[in-house]
Amino acid sequence: MIDTRDIDWNALSDEDFRQRVRSFLEANYPDEFRYPSRRLFWSEIGFWYHKMSEIGWIAPAWPREHGGMGLETGKLLIFYEEHERWGVSRFADMGILMVGPLLIRHGTPEQQKKWLPKIISCEHLWCQGYSEPNAGSDLAGLRTEAILDGDEYVINGQKIWTTLATDATHIFLLARTDKAAKKQAGISFLLADMKDPGIRVRPIKDVAGHSELCEVFLENVRVPAANLVGGANEGWGIAKALLGFERIFLGSPKYPNYALGVLSRVAAARGLDKDPAFAHRFAKLRMQVEDHTASYERFIEIVKRGDPIPPDISMLKVISTESFQAIADEVIRAAGPMAQLAGMVKMGDAEVDVLGPFFRALPSTIYGGTNEIQRNVLAREVLRLPS
Amino acid sequence: MRPQTDPQRMLADAARQFAAGHCASTRLRACRERTPDFDADVWREMAALGWLSVLVPEADGGLGSGLGEMGQLVYEWGAGGGPEPLVATGVLALSFLVASEGPARAQILAATMDGTAVPALAWMEPGAACTMQSDGWRLSGSARFVTPADATDFLIVLEGSGLPALRVPAGTKGLAVQRELRADGTGAAWLKLDGVAVPESGLIARPAKAAAASEQARDHALIMAAVSMTGTMRAINALTQEYLRTRMQFGRPIGSFQALQHKAVDMHIAEQMARDVAQHACTKVDAGCPPDERACLASRAKARAGDALDRIARMAVQLHGAIGFTDEYDLSLHLNRALTCSAWLGNSDEHVARYAHHVAPFEAADA
Numbered sequence: 001m002i003d004t005r006d007i008d009w010n011a012l013s014d015e016d017f018r019q020r021v022r023s024f025l026e027a028n029y030p031d032e033f034r035y036p037s038r039r040l041f042w043s044e045i046g047f048w049y050h051k052m053s054e055i056g057w058i059a060p061a062w063p064r065e066h067g068g069m070g071l072e073t074g075k076l077l078i079f080y081e082e083h084e085r086w087g088v089s090r091f092a093d094m095g096i097l098m099v100g101p102l103l104i105r106h107g108t109p110e111q112q113k114k115w116l117p118k119i120i121s122c123e124h125l126w127c128q129g130y131s132e133p134n135a136g137s138d139l140a141g142l143r144t145e146a147i148l149d150g151d152e153y154v155i156n157g158q159k160i161w162t163t164l165a166t167d168a169t170h171i172f173l174l175a176r177t178d179k180a181a182k183k184q185a186g187i188s189f190l191l192a193d194m195k196d197p198g199i200r201v202r203p204i205k206d207v208a209g210h211s212e213l214c215e216v217f218l219e220n221v222r223v224p225a226a227n228l229v230g231g232a233n234e235g236w237g238i239a240k241a242l243l244g245f246e247r248i249f250l251g252s253p254k255y256p257n258y259a260l261g262v263l264s265r266v267a268a269a270r271g272l273d274k275d276p277a278f279a280h281r282f283a284k285l286r287m288q289v290e291d292h293t294a295s296y297e298r299f300i301e302i303v304k305r306g307d308p309i310p311p312d313i314s315m316l317k318v319i320s321t322e323s324f325q326a327i328a329d330e331v332i333r334a335a336g337p338m339a340q341l342a343g344m345v346k347m348g349d350a351e352v353d354v355l356g357p358f359f360r361a362l363p364s365t366i367y368g369g370t371n372e373i374q375r376n377v378l379a380r381e382v383l384r385l386p387s
Numbered sequence: 388m389r390p391q392t393d394p395q396r397m398l399a400d401a402a403r404q405f406a407a408g409h410c411a412s413t414r415l416r417a418c419r420e421r422t423p424d425f426d427a428d429v430w431r432e433m434a435a436l437g438w439l440s441v442l443v444p445e446a447d448g449g450l451g452s453g454l455g456e457m458g459q460l461v462y463e464w465g466a467g468g469g470p471e472p473l474v475a476t477g478v479l480a481l482s483f484l485v486a487s488e489g490p491a492r493a494q495i496l497a498a499t500m501d502g503t504a505v506p507a508l509a510w511m512e513p514g515a516a517c518t519m520q521s522d523g524w525r526l527s528g529s530a531r532f533v534t535p536a537d538a539t540d541f542l543i544v545l546e547g548s549g550l551p552a553l554r555v556p557a558g559t560k561g562l563a564v565q566r567e568l569r570a571d572g573t574g575a576a577w578l579k580l581d582g583v584a585v586p587e588s589g590l591i592a593r594p595a596k597a598a599a600a601s602e603q604a605r606d607h608a609l610i611m612a613a614v615s616m617t618g619t620m621r622a623i624n625a626l627t628q629e630y631l632r633t634r635m636q637f638g639r640p641i642g643s644f645q646a647l648q649h650k651a652v653d654m655h656i657a658e659q660m661a662r663d664v665a666q667h668a669c670t671k672v673d674a675g676c677p678p679d680e681r682a683c684l685a686s687r688a689k690a691r692a693g694d695a696l697d698r699i700a701r702m703a704v705q706l707h708g709a710i711g712f713t714d715e716y717d718l719s720l721h722l723n724r725a726l727t728c729s730a731w732l733g734n735s736d737e738h739v740a741r742y743a744h745h746v747a748p749f750e751a752a753d754a
Contacts (some may be wrong), residue, residue: 062565206417212663260749260751262751264751266622279743280736280739280740280743282738282741282749283743284739284751287690287739289743291660291663291664291687293663294663294666295659295664298666312659315656315659375653378655378656379652382655383628383652384628384632385628385631385632385648386632386640387643
């Protein structure tokens with residue numbers, strides 16, 4: 001494997017850069033992990049991140065001085081586009097996605113030196129402790145509290161829907177540090193080691209039978225005060241500012257497109273490609289995905305220009321997830337009796353995970369801000385309707 | 388439409404101003420169920436402003452611009468809701484003339500640009516006959532849903548290859564025009580031709596060219612119809628959102644109720660997406676693309692606009708409540724326009740089928 005850390009990616013032409021990313025992925029990413037129908041565990045996909053780390057591609061958005069590729073926005077979009085095109089599972093590590101950008105922007109030099117290299121080397125894997133049993137859509141209502149005791153914070157509370165907490169070595173979390181302050185004003189950002197004896201993780205088995213989501217219980221967890229990121233009680237603003245342009249990917253046509261691919265294979269295996277009623281429904285869904293892509297590209301242009309992301313971006317998540325569900329439902333309809341079978345289903349010469357798109361699509365209207373919350377945001381910030 | 392260039396921005400501003408001055412609902416209401424169904428004065432003003440020259444090449448005395456520019460005018464005019472046939476004549480008939488090459492082309496094209504001729508494109512229904520005689524052609528058959536109904540000239544296109552396109556002025560012997568009333572109060576002409584004689588000088592497009600020219604004109608008109616419909620969507624959404632902000636019930640503005648907010652948001656999303664798709668079609672077609680791809684883009688734009696406008700118009704009535712069901716309230720103008728525009732040139736089901744006919748076989752992303 002070649003180390004590419006000396007290459008100035010931004011100096012390459014877009015086409016050249018795209019070609020390099022594409023050929024690397026096509027040559028190296030294993031077929032069996034393309035378009036995974038669920039989140040992959042570290043034991044399954046860890047080797048890939050190690051490989052990315054070795055060649056210096058693990059943190060495309062980070063600045064070079066911190067071990068990233070330092071890609072400017074246009075190149076970054078190409079990097080992600082090529083990953084989507086090849087169905088590569090996107091970096092699930094919250095260290096790369098969230099903790100790094102958080103520390104680079106708000107961390108002290110000591111914090112950066114302590115944590116960033118280990119994220120780059122994949123030695124540390126991070127999970128995100130935001131949601132709580134009583135703080136879902138109303139995240140600012142969170143009740144996990146952190147009390148300063150000497151030079152340590154003592155954390156008590158519970159987090160839930162924490163993705164892949166079983167794989168994580170560390171957790172970054174929002175905790176209440178001032179109970180007297182107004183909801184959003186008393187929250188701080190803290191880092192904790194999952195090996196702390198006060199942390200207990202319980203996987204939650206989901207409707208598809210997978211266990212990617214977890215509960216994380218925190219009981220008298222002691223973390224050094226040096227693990228506070230940003231100022232005390234400034235966590236909420238920091239968390240909001242961390243929602244970078246990457247949230248555009250929640251509205252990408254990637255998953256609807258993948259589901260359309262499954263649908264076409266199921267249809268071919270079931271002989272539906274000759275059924276005019278199905279052909280009409282398929283054409284309509286295909287148009288839906290193309291039309292969605294036209295809207296998506298408008299926002300991509302905004303990102304490329306470096307303009308601020310308008311609140312209208314929420315519409316993309318609504319379109320993307322609801323299209324995904326509609327196509328996944330059509331897969332089930334097209335599969336007929338095959339849809340009662342779990343896992344990979346033999347259909348003629350092919351093997352298809354018939355229920356895969358359905359189970360992948362089902363929670364998409366819930367995570368990342370439910371579609372109802374997205375509609376609330378649009379009603380308030382774009383339509384300016386009264387509250 | 389979202390202007391992409393400075394010239395487009397200037398066109399959009401000018402068009403918005405013109406529409407604001409000429410689309411008072413009193414005028415729109417006065418035009419309904421009237422013959423003619425639009426104001427000749429307004430049409431001449433539009434011609435004088437150059438609106439009917441935008442799509443005409445510079446060699447023919449036009450501005451040589453594309454759908455991106457024309458779309459700015461069509462969008463604002465669609466939002467205003469004026470009955471003047473900007474898409475039917477200014478795009479469908481005009482694009483057809485632009486793409487034609489027969490001896491009748493130059494004169495009718497010039498007269499259309501200056502507003503003295505108002506042509507309508509008429510696709511003949513199956514079973515029409517066109518025979519060649521020593522002194523020209525004889526046309527028989529019928530064409531329905533031809534707009535504008537009050538056209539000065541009909542540009543007759545026969546489906547199928549090997550047939551020419553011919554100009555038949557209104558009032559020609561053997562041509563009967565039956566007027567049918569459309570939902571929005573404009574008319575559609577049902578042409579019945581019985582041995583209409585067309586001289587050599589009435590030839591607009593020779594057989595080799597006629598079909599391709601009319602398909603190009605159809606696609607341009609579909610895209611511009613979609614753009615016009617997104618203008619109507621803007622008008623309906625603006626009216627509805629204003630109503631939600633001001634209408635009080637239970638001591639609160641009804642727009643504070645989440646059930647209504649989410650409906651209004653869905654209407655907004657439908658409008659934005661329809662606009663993105665229509666805009667995308669303009670950009671791609673202006674950049675040049677093969678006929679099959681152009682047909683797909685046009686059918687996508689029209690199907691999307693049809694579905695979105697149908698949904699928006701119906702939901703707007705629901706959000707208004709009983710007042711939305713009255714003729715007196717201006718939503719009625721937009722609703723009836725929505726019904727008319729969605730069905731004109733093919734509804735969304737027809738365009739899903741047309742798309743399926745023209746699109747390349749599907750290739751799964753993970754094949």
